Amino acid sequence: MLVTPAVRARGIRVVLSGNAILRGIDLTVHDGEVVALLGANGSGKSTLVRALVGAVPIDAGDIELLGRPLGPGVEWSRIGYVPQRVSAATGVPATAGEVVASGLLHGRRLRPPRRAGAAVTAALGLVGLSHHGDRPVRELSGGQQQRVLIARALVRDPALLVLDEPVAGVDLPSQEAFAATLTDLTARGRTVLVVLHELGALAPLVQRAVVLRHGMVVHDGAPPRPTPEHGDADHDHVHPHEPAELSASSDTAGLRWEP
Numbered sequence: 365m366l367v368t369p370a371v372r373a374r375g376i377r378v379v380l381s382g383n384a385i386l387r388g389i390d391l392t393v394h395d396g397e398v399v400a401l402l403g404a405n406g407s408g409k410s411t412l413v414r415a416l417v418g419a420v421p422i423d424a425g426d427i428e429l430l431g432r433p434l435g436p437g438v439e440w441s442r443i444g445y446v447p448q449r450v451s452a453a454t455g456v457p458a459t460a461g462e463v464v465a466s467g468l469l470h471g472r473r474l475r476p477p478r479r480a481g482a483a484v485t486a487a488l489g490l491v492g493l494s495h496h497g498d499r500p501v502r503e504l505s506g507g508q509q510q511r512v513l514i515a516r517a518l519v520r521d522p523a524l525l526v527l528d529e530p531v532a533g534v535d536l537p538s539q540e541a542f543a544a545t546l547t548d549l550t551a552r553g554r555t556v557l558v559v560l561h562e563l564g565a566l567a568p569l570v571q572r573a574v575v576l577r578h579g580m581v582v583h584d585g586a587p588p589r590p591t592p593e594h595g596d597a598d599h600d601h602v603h604p605h606e607p608a609e610l611s612a613s614s615d616t617a618g619l620r621w622e623p
């Protein structure tokens with residue numbers, strides 16, 4: 365039986381401000397796979413996942429998600445997307461629980477379904493924020509806000525989860541908690557495409573790595589071995605050496621997930 369891949373992208377080209385950012389990317393993520401998208405800063409990882417979910421227009425190529433061409437026909441309610449660290453706080457004084465509940469809205473549905481409360485509580489629990497549902501999001505730390513967005517993606521129990529650097533600047537115990545959540549998800553046959561700077565605690569989960577360089581795929585296969593040595597040929601893909609960036613995204617106060 366032919367199984368439809370969760371993600372099928374062919375010849376993706378993206379030009380932004382006159383610069384070719386993605387230069388003919390092919391990417392297939394099979395159902396149930398966990399694929400890491402790696403590459404140095406500026407190699408095009410975020411642009412690729414943003415293109416895949418329709419947040420950036422493509423100049424050439426074809427994208428299918430869950431077997432449907434990118435567009436209104438895609439089953440968006442079965443897809444969870446967590447953008448690179450952005451604030452979950454808007455001008456609206458929404459609580460963490462309300463932001464998570466918004467993950468249950470889709471299409472013509474303007475109100476969360478019945479029993480949304482239990483699903484929201486469960487999703488907040490998965491990211492270690494079960495006691496923060498009533499707190500205004502803007503009062504949470506940057507790391508906690510990121511976790512609210514992850515919970516918003518998880519609440520719909522997505523068939524496909526697309527995550528852009530969900531653990532950037534996150535300490536190891538928190539990464540491990542997140543890895544456990546993803547393990548549970550993949551044990552239930554879900555598909556994960558995750559942008560990472562380094563495999564870290566997610567290494568045991570990642571079945572395949574796609575490495576970008578200058579907007580092109582330079583590796584598609586076995587994940588690079590996590591190694592402390594700096595002589596590894598894949599070194600620059602997994603350790604981008606950006607101390608400024610790491611410190612900018614570090615947020616040790618708010619990032620440790622509750623046990």
Ligand SMILES: Nc1ncnc2c1ncn2[C@@H]1O[C@H](COP(=O)(O)OP(=O)(O)OP(=O)(O)O)[C@@H](O)[C@H]1O
Pocket residue numbers: 380381383385403404405406407408409410411412
């Ligand atoms: N809206 C935009 N207009 C012009 N150039 C852009 C735009 N967005 C991204 N770029 C450029 O595209 C290139 C790829 O950026 P992208 O964020 O996709 O890389 P990345 O691999 O995700 O990097 P990082 O690891 O730093 O997040 C960078 O050179 C970036 O400056």
